Amino acid sequence: MASDVDTTPLVGRADLVATVRAALLDDVAPGHTAAVFLTGESGVGKTRLLREVGERLSDGGALVLNGSCLDIGDASPLHPLRQALRRLDAGLAPTAAASVRALLAVFAEEGAGPDGAGALLERVSRGLSVIAGGRPLVLVLDDLQWVDRTTRQLLLYLLAGLGDLQLSVLAAVRSESLQGAHPLRRVLTELRRLRSVRVLDLAPLDRAGTEELAAAVMRHPLATEAAEQLWRRSGGNPFVIEELSRDLRDGRDGLSDTLREVFLARVDALPQPAHRAVHAVAAGVEPVEHWLLARVVELPEQELLEAVRAAVSHRLLVGTNDGYRLRHRLVAEVLEDELLPAERAVLHRRYAEALTSAPAELHQARLAHHWGLAGQPERALPAAVAAAEEAERLYGYVEAHRHWSVAVELAEGLPGADRTALLGHAAEAAHHCGEYARALALLEELAGADTDIPACELHIRRARYLAAAGRSALAEVEYQQALDVVDCTPGQRATAAARLAELLLQLGRYADAGQRAREALALAEQVDGATTEVVLASAALGFSEAYRQDPDAGLAVLRRALATAERAGRPEDVALAYLHLAELLTGPLNILEEGVVVARRGAERVAELGLGRSYETRLLAIATNGLFRVGQWAEAEKVVAAALRHRPSGADAVELLLARCRLSVGYGDIEAADRDLDAVATILAGGGARHVIPLLTLRAGLAMWRGQHDVARHAVQRGLTETRSDDLVILAVLVWHGLRAEAEAHASRTVAVDESAVRRLREIADRVAGRSERAARPVRYVVDGYLALCAAEVSRLDRADPELWARAAAEWDHRNHPYPAAYSRLRQAEALLASRRRTATAGKLLRQAHQMAQGLGAVPLADEIRALAGRARVALEERAPVGSATSAGPGGEEISALTTREREVLAAVAEGLTNKEIGQRLFISERTIGVHVSHIFDKLQVRTRVQASAIFLRSRG
Known part of the structure; x- marks a missing residue:
């Protein structure tokens, strides 16, 4: 079953190729023999590997004879050797070809009977020795499972050292064909005793190899879900991977006839009991335990064991300690069409009955699956609900969402089923596992059904889902509508106020958040058991106070909120408390190292609580931003890559994409940064200033590295319209980018400076400075650093002031933020060189800035530093004295x-x-x-x- 290997790479076999080549050529002493037998299932790549190794051996000076065995028993003695010699004859010079033809003539003269066998083998050995002419000889044989009796005898004769010939043998054996009393099984058993013989089983590709091969066939990488499905369906078999990938590439639906026939032929070759066992496993939920399979197929114990052994030998089943699995999930797809609907229903009913009667704990999810496919939804529904509730108890929200969704489908048209309650459970589970669009769709279906859920409760739930999906403006409206409902209960009012406070905090409106938090706490005092409301309101209030008034008091409130949430144990409360504490530490308070530790610790904690796709990704985004600011970009890369494996959506994805984009902009990966910003802009329909302003700031920074200073100006001006935010830090960063864009335009003389934009930016900078005086000291500390950059950028519009840039560099050195410190040194050196004074100081500054930029990997910044150094003839690398301790070795x-x-x-x-x-x-x-x-x-x-x-x-x- 060799696939079309001409256009696809050999994936995942490099080490094996090297090992086989060494065993057959490099490690074989003159006059000795060696052999490697490759076993493996059909399509695993044996033929391709034979070809690849054969080419390497030929390049290494060996004479390689390539032959294939035919599926015709002993009808053609020595057929593979004859075929190999004919192929060799076609490519040889006349003198050498004569030796080949002389050996071929031997086959016509001698019989292969018992009397002439020894003489024939000896003459063949001598003939091969003449043809080899002193070179190592390698006999490559494909499909050895069909080898004829005479060729088997020849292999044993030569590998036992009976012939006067330095020979190596490389052969491929289809392992599923070696069943029962197959003669090659005895031959391989005998050959294994020889030290020079190795039998290697060629395993399927791993997950990474599967994706690499599929990408080569499709000419582009697969999406995560498609890669997962391909891996499960193919089992890593290269032939199957290529066939499925071609179908995907060419837009073909379903299973190709080629694959269908291949797997059907393998199943049909099984004995009847094994055939039944494979059908049963294909209908089951893997792994299928032995006791369960026994009840389903209803075979005697010994007969079942023999059936399973046959299916394993044919490479259709895999047996492990926990049960049986199909080697390829495609077998299930193929066999599904081979059974009548009634036969499939009977199999599923047997599974359900066996699971119900088992004395051990019930497997509710499997019961729901089998009763549903057995056509008995009334029995499947209770099992699906029980499975969902069990998953929620264990914080398995992804599984809970799946089971609730199954329950919703089963309840359709089922008398007595409370489908509206099931919709509510399914929506909440979807929200918890990060499927925000699905949660909103289920909630809308619930709202349109005949339900007694109060309007206030619907508004609150819709607001929660909208906020998580990144649609903050709509969420705020929904919370306000909930508070305005006349018959809203005290508990619902407390919930709406607390969640609105938390949303306002996310929007950067800290004053409003603090006011709503106080209202929520007052309302919560009137309600028994309002722990969630107290935690959310306390987190919002603590953040607001820490930002605006008293950092220590605010931090204390947040830490108490986290402790309260941990005691109560509600996962979302714990997650939000960690989130706001980490945000406060890494953001306004600038306690970066502790903030990163809290964020990563919180990420581990919420992952334990089943919130990996949502809150874990947000916490890892916070850790990424903190690491970025302190210059640990390599570590930040690892963190953001780990978070992206969760495939987050909504606001979770926004946070993470913005964090990754900061790295991409710093590294100079323009295309990746553009892609992330486009994705954020798509998600942020109705988003607030806290996300929109960073998005536009990054747009401006990206445009400046491209020399598009007018585009940068436009992005900043759009950001300035986002006025409903108390976050002075993100506003100060935006203003710095605006003034920098005007300064860059002035320096490049490609775009005229917009004087009105400069005036507006300076006015806003002054307002930020005034407002920061009323903020907490740590907030002023960070804002002052950006205001120092703003003042220095303004000086570039006239005559750059090196003292202002020196002050900015000192500010960022004190804050341990290497990127703005390196940028400030660049501009300080530029100002000194422009004034034609203190060139030695300028050179020192450029070297310091270059070292910092290089350490970060900030390629665009390092390029600009090198360009200025080149124009000023400043050497950036100080050469160490020859022989000094700092001298590097060669290279x-x-x-x-x-x-x-x-x-x-x-x-x-x-x-x-x-x-x-x-x-x-x-x-x-x-x-x-x-x-x-x-x-x-x-x-x-x-x-x-x-x-x-x-x-x-x-x-x-």
Whole structure:
């Protein structure tokens, strides 16, 4: 079952190719023999591997004979050797070809009977020795399971050292064919005793290899869900992967006839009891335990064991300690159409009855599945509800959502089923597991049904789902409508006020959040058991107070809220308390190291509570931003890549994409940053200033690196319309970007400076300065740093003041923020050089800035520093004295310009890893690895991976 290998790469077999080549050529002493037998299921890539290894052996100086066995028993003695010699004859010079034809003539003269067998084998051995002419000879045989009796005898004769010939054998055996008393089983058993013989089982590809092969066939990487489905369906079999990938690429639905016939043929080859066992496992929920399979197929114990053993030998089933699984999920798809509907229903009914009668704990999810497919929804529904409730008790919200959704479908048209209650449960589970669009759709269906849920409760739930989906403006309206409902109970009013306070906090409206939080706490005092409302309101109030008045008091309130949430144990309360505490520490209070620790600890905690896709990703986004600000960009990359594996949606995705975009802008990965910003803009329909202003700030920064200063100006002006925010920090950052855009326009002389925009920005900067005087001291501390940058940028519009830039650099040094500190040094050096004074100081500043930018991996900033240094003839690298302790070894000076992350990537490149493999090792995306590799090439001034690897290896010498 060889696939079309001409256009697809050999994936995941590099180590095996090297091992086999060494065993057959490099490690074989003159006059000795060696053999490697590759076993594996059909389609696993044996034929392709034979071809690849054969080419390597030929390149290594060996004479390679390629033959294939035919499925015709002993009718053609020595057929594979004859075929190999004919192929060899076609490509040889006349003199050598004569030797080949002489050996072929031997086959016509001698019989293969018992009397002539020894003489024939001896003559064949001598003939092969003549043809080899002193070179190592390798006999490559495919489909050895069909080998004829004479060829088997020849292999045993030669590998036992009876022939005067240095021979190696490489053969492929289809393992599912070696059943019962197959003669090759005895031959392989005998050959295994020889030290020179190795039998290797060729395993299917792993998950990474499956994705790599599929991407090569489809000519683009697969989406996460498609990759997961392909991995499950194919079982890692390369032939199946290629067939399924071609179907996806060409837009074909369903299963191809080729695959269907292949698997049907394998199932049909089974004995009847094994056939029944495979059908039963295909209908079950894997793994299918042995006792359960026994009850379903109703076979005697010994007969069942023999049936399963046959199915395992044919590579259709896999047996483990916990039960039986199909090796390929495609078998289930194929067999589904082979049974009549009534037969399938009987199988599922047997499963359900067996599970119900089992003395152990009931498997509710499996019961619901089997009763449903058995056509008995009235018995499936209670099991689905029980499975959903059990999943919620264990914080398995993804599973709970799936089970509630099944329950909703089962209740359709079922008399006596409370479908509206099921819709409510399904919507809440969808919200908890991050399926926000699904939660909103279910809630709308619930609202349109005949339900007695109060209007106030519907408004609150809709607001929660909208806020999580990133539609903050609509969420605020819904909360207000809930508070305005006349018959809203005290408990509902407290809930609406507390959640509105939390939303206003997310929007950056800290004063409003504090006011609503106080109202919520007052309302909660009138309601028994309002723990959630107290936690949410306390978190909002603590954040508001810490930002606006007293950081210590506010922090204390937040910590108490977290402790209260942990005692109560409600997952969402715990998550929100961690979220606001980490945000406060890494944001306004600028206690970055502690904030990152709290964020990562909180991420671990909420993951335990089943909120990995939602709150864990938000907390990891906070950790990423903190790491970015303190200059730990490589670690930030790992954190954001780990969070993205959850495939977040809504506001969770916004936070994470903005965090990743900051890294991309810093690294200079323009395309990745653009893509993330477009995704954020799409999600943020109705979003608040807290997300919109950072989005537009990043747009402006990206445009400036592209030299599009008018585009940057437009983005900043749009951001200034977002006035409903008390967050002075994000506003100060936006104003700095606006003034920087005007200064860049002035310096480049490509776009005229907009004087009205400058005036407006300076006025807003003054207002920010005035408002920051009333904010808490840590907030003023951060805002003052950005205002120092604003003042220095204004000076560039006339005559840059190096003292203002020196002040800005000192401000950011004190805050331990290396990026703005490096940028300030660049501008200070630029101002000094423009005034033609203190050039030595300017050179020192440029070297410091360059070292900081290189350490971060901030490529655009480092490029600008190098450009200025080049114009000013400033050497950025200070050469160490020859023989000094700081001198690098050969190549050491060349890689000294690389960042820590780039050195990690270069080390992996030197190992021969692909970008995809490096990304998997370092937990970052393949595209980001490509950016790092490009930067490495630029810095080392090389054009290929081989050249870069050589420099790395020299540096280690």
